[in-house]
Amino acid sequence: MMPTLADLICEETKTLAEAQALEVQDFIGHLKHKTGAAKPSDASAETAEADGDWAEFETLAGTWSGKFTRDACYDRPMLP
Template identity: 45%
Template sequence: MNTVDLIYQETKDLPETEAREVLDFVEFLKAKRRRELESSAKSQHRESDLEKADMGEFDQFGSVYDGHFDRDACYDRPNLR
């Protein structure tokens, strides 16, 4: 027997009020799962947006920075004098 059959066997002889409780619990589990999936999808979407935004900020300076840091040139700017 699979799980669905076992649940049916266990619940078929329950009084109507208790069967309603089981049904309510099943609906609760389905709603909980749906909320978790939606939350996960939103989180993943938000993370990918942040990654794109972060990289976009660095990409605009990609052609300016050659990978070498010159401390003297950094501090030799008119607004720092």
């Protein structure tokens, strides 16, 4: 039986270093997004994550008083 294209790609990626295999995975995601083939569940998961990040920002927004002196940063003891 002749191997499918997916099988050939899988076998080729097994010979790559981890970093290169991650690049291949990223490129596949890029192609799916570009052609609109990404799963809707993937998009909703990304949106939910972004909303969570934004919610965290909103809870901390306004905390900084706007007063900053660079010299005060150097007066603090170093963290252990």
